[in-house]
Amino acid sequence: MPAPYRRLRPLAVLAAAVALALTGCAAAVPAAPAVPPPDPVTWTGCGPGLECGTLEVPQEYTDPGGPRVALAVMRHRATDPQRRIGTLFFNPGGPGVAATDTLRAMPATPGAPGTFGPDVLARFDVVAMDPRGVGASSGVRCRTDAERAEAAASTAADPALPGGAPLPTLLAEATALAEGCAAHQAPAFLASLSTDNVARDLDRLRAALGEETITYYGISYGTVVGPMYATLFPDRVRQMVLDAPVDTTLWTGDPLEFLDEVAVASERTLDAWFDACRTEGTAVCPVGDGDPAAAFDALVAGLERRPAPARAVEGLAPAGVVDGAMLLETARGAAGDRTLWPVLTTALATAQQGDGTLAHLLYRNLTVSPFGVPTATQEQHTAVRCADWTTPADVAAHTAAAERAVGHAPRIGTRAAYSALACAVWPAPNTDRVIAPLTGAGAPPTLVVGGRLDPVTPHTWAERTADTLEQAVLLTREGVGHGSYGTDPCVDAAVEATLLDTTLPAAGTVCTPPQATTRPGAVPGG
Template identity: 30%
Template structure:
């Protein structure tokens, strides 16, 4: 029996949270790519070609690592305008194709973030990529400059200095006036630290620089054109590459798509908070509303919160209570914890990233509905206390900045603050975040505050060679753009916009739950795999549906629930020959802003 494809959530991989089944067949377009093409692809600009092509092809000195992979490091120009100047070390990992005789080439992966580890997601490839992809490609992951095993960015000289600077960021997001004041002050300190101590690397971490690195490494692994699969923020990297090097594209797939024009912020949008352009919160709120609607339709037998009458009203009631009075929990196992309104929203957003997250959302809401009601019986309060305490304990652990030096926030900001245009003054964020929250309830604030250190007055380091468009280049082969209706981080509208902008692209839509679509169904996974391997596209208008739907039995018999990474891996049964028996413990979550897992 074929090995079931695992969603990335089940493998616990790099925070790229996926889900599950097909509604429409992922049939290939009957017209082969290239037939009757009326437009010749754009060419790499002479300036961009000169930057990357004069860099000698690196020799990758591979060595065996992690039992089944190969690792290498390479020094690449810090500034491609000065190919013989300063360099930065970049880490690369590959898992070789199982069928080397029929190998197509290399498939580059990026998990998102920004700041996610490419080497970690490549190492995890045997657990979530399809068999045909694993057979035909060397899977290659690159840690972007500044990240993980590559030369790390550090915005402060010591953990002590970093901890003092970050004081004020130890909330999921600021809500009270005092929290906002402290968060703004910390944002300014972080922006200044990254613009001084963090240099020169913080001024050389733009997505454009990573795309240039990837083009040089494409040559290094011996590929004439690039094959690429990028998730979430990895969609930005894929679109940058496609537009900077349009004639060097073999197959680019972007899943969980951010509109690159919104990412950058051009024209009048340059003075907007990035969330006002991306509208991640809009997608998250739509998902929350739909879960609560389905809960009500399912009834109390399948969704306990339906017994309240209106599940969304119950969520709103909990939110109002926590805004007024944070909940203090005394638990014998977890100690004393305070659950704030921001913790509640953050935990909700975390749940929305996962295919089974609707259970966390309604379960936590039901428990807090009990615990925030002074009239609740003591026995009922005891039953609800333990689960909520676990959430609070996890949030407290996520927000800890302590030994060793954790540069997760700095890797995220080093890309986002450099790529995008942001408002000048961090002091304007409270009003901007409040406006975003009025527009997109609950989640407007949490997404808006993510970029407060990027304020131009304090984040002053720049990359003169960042790429700001155009994003409408005609690529040699199409870009497959995959968008999920209920994505809480990369709004489906971003996929629609990106597909409209790229003239040689195909939009694949998916009605699955969680963040991104690969691994959710035979439809979504099969369509992506077919394009990567055979360069055949799904039919226009194809809509896939995830196997996991809220309050309904799973549609796919091979899709099993996984509570943790370890249990998920244990469920897979015996690995195929040459595959590891367990995933090495080297796959951390994505960097976090407060308790927010970023894109």
């Protein structure tokens, strides 16, 4: 889930966010396994204000003496150590986003969702852990670099077809991806990538740092890790904030419905851009003649017939072309980030004129998608999903879900269709993952922050998360965007009071940022 966050440095903040059990039975929440205490982390300097280290954990906690996994960890020490509260752990989402990369980039990304404010950085040691199979923690690889580059430049996808290709082609591609994953790493390792193991790893890190409890902030997929931790280790939670929460019941139990609801959420944010463009008028948003939705559909169809050339942008994107499928994915990602609305306007307007450079640049940089794109991040994303999900092996179930998704979201539903197919043929069944409700029973009250128009995690998921947790308070942020903390002063104040003082806002609090605009060159929030 496109979650957080790769950034298009010369343009704006990029937002993006966002199955398995072929056989066997999944487990309920088990008792904490008896594993010897971890060794302390040995830290070495790795950048301004940063320390890096490695934590070794069991590949399977049911076999403490078996194979080990080396996890990459990074720490930013509290800038006001005299007032230090403790350690703040965070997960920036994906799954597949490296937390260490996010922490390293944080000083250069003010205003991005999930960016900690100076008061938080002053009073906490902020610790990032790349989850197993992600980033520098033995990141999953399923393709060679050449195969990945070829797939990224491909114009074979058809935006009019569910999944972008005929079903036999999709099945062959899904099988090739799954087989590539198994060829690059052991199936037993792939089966160990489930979120319950990530939560256990987080507790090992807590112990290695000598902390009695943790303070936790998670965004997007990080809101699966958080409730899992609170459910397994409720007495070890000091405070928790869940931003842009995932419906954990759907995540583990019904991935096809999960993808359907993501498609609807993305369609709504694209519709919101169309509505704003039409309302602001052609003098502000020169896409179409009063009907930007129709103009967009015509542009997608036209580029599918004749792709637009794109110039190279040094250090950011090679030369290439933009076809209809690429433009649809670009619009899906950019429409879900209010800071990118003006950039999307320019990208569509220049594409209408035959110049695909900006649209291609966005496409190459909006790389974290709930429906998968041909990047290394997508491979890690898929591997974690397949370790967690209860995915039907019957292709007919995927076909029926594809038809529903297209019916519910005519543009974006084609992107969601069949995107769980790799998990239906996954070579590493995980039969002991936790599927019990993640209630966090016994943990302190959790702050749940949901965006009204979130393109990846719809607001209904925030409502369900607050209902599923034994103790939770829901805060709503109006408007478009995936993730709220770091983007709005009202949300920031509530989140930071929760993290710093364990003081939650009143239930039902609503924050309303300035209205987004499609005007090219506009400053977000200005």
